[in-house]
Amino acid sequence: MDQGITTLLTLEGWQVIGVEETARGWAVTVDAPRPARCPRCGAIRLHRHGTLPARAVPHLWIGVHPLMLTWVPRRWRCAACRQTVCPQPAGLRPWQRWTPAAQEAALILLRAASFRSVARRLGVTDSRLRRLGDRVVPTADSTWWDHPGDLVLSLDEHSFRGQDLLITVALHAPDRRLLAILPDDRLASLEAWLAALPEAVRTRIRAVTVDLKRAYARVVRRWCPHGQVLADPFHLIQDAHRRLDDIRRLEQAEARTTIPRWPLVKGYEHLTSSQQAQLAEIQRRWPALGQRSHLKED
Numbered sequence: 001m002d003q004g005i006t007t008l009l010t011l012e013g014w015q016v017i018g019v020e021e022t023a024r025g026w027a028v029t030v031d032a033p034r035p036a037r038c039p040r041c042g043a044i045r046l047h048r049h050g051t052l053p054a055r056a057v058p059h060l061w062i063g064v065h066p067l068m069l070t071w072v073p074r075r076w077r078c079a080a081c082r083q084t085v086c087p088q089p090a091g092l093r094p095w096q097r098w099t100p101a102a103q104e105a106a107l108i109l110l111r112a113a114s115f116r117s118v119a120r121r122l123g124v125t126d127s128r129l130r131r132l133g134d135r136v137v138p139t140a141d142s143t144w145w146d147h148p149g150d151l152v153l154s155l156d157e158h159s160f161r162g163q164d165l166l167i168t169v170a171l172h173a174p175d176r177r178l179l180a181i182l183p184d185d186r187l188a189s190l191e192a193w194l195a196a197l198p199e200a201v202r203t204r205i206r207a208v209t210v211d212l213k214r215a216y217a218r219v220v221r222r223w224c225p226h227g228q229v230l231a232d233p234f235h236l237i238q239d240a241h242r243r244l245d246d247i248r249r250l251e252q253a254e255a256r257t258t259i260p261r262w263p264l265v266k267g268y269e270h271l272t273s274s275q276q277a278q279l280a281e282i283q284r285r286w287p288a289l290g291q292r293s294h295l296k297e298d
């Protein structure tokens, strides 16, 4: 297809093999390029190494009609270092359910409207948007503190376009909703947002869950004198498990075998010796799973 179209769709190097109108919008079927070289060692000899089950993810919107990207992930193996490569379209990470462009579109809409209305406009379910949106949303709405009683906030880091980090602020109680998308992940931005709240509101903040960065906690303590800072390890572990399990199921489908789940999700010290042996075998045969499992332990 015309080079300009693939650029427009942020699909450089990919081949568009079909565009189809669906009940909700558009489906664009694409095919992965052969990687020019191994990302690990730079060798240029890569062999075909099978395919994974077909995927479909929201990518862009044409007007109000979602454009789904569909493709069959192809895997390649480096002849020199045995690294497997599986090209992903449009900046997608293997475990992501939305492309960065889709995330950006949803973020922008969510700044101005409620979850439900955005979900309806984008043609996705509430819960689908919520999975993205647990880390996202609108700002400059000062009615959220009108409810009487204690307020609970949560701070999350959000990776935007797969690289820039930004902070999102969400209300967890009395109701759940996203309050702000800060422009970046700088402490000064968080501090400015908190400092802009009336003091009477800040003193009603009873707890703040803080994802990842400890320094955020210091800023919260300074501006929310009655706010208890809670780490959110449960959320982090759950998220890591979910991503790991997505990869496990993809590998399992491809290998047409069962990859046991427990050795991957249980803490290493709690594994029986036969589970430890299973884990070593998984790490040897499916390096991507081994890597995810290390990340989780960190």
Ligand SMILES: [Zn+2]
Binding pocket: 038, 039, 040, 041, 042, 043, 078, 079, 080, 081, 082, 083
């Ligand atoms: Zn290599």
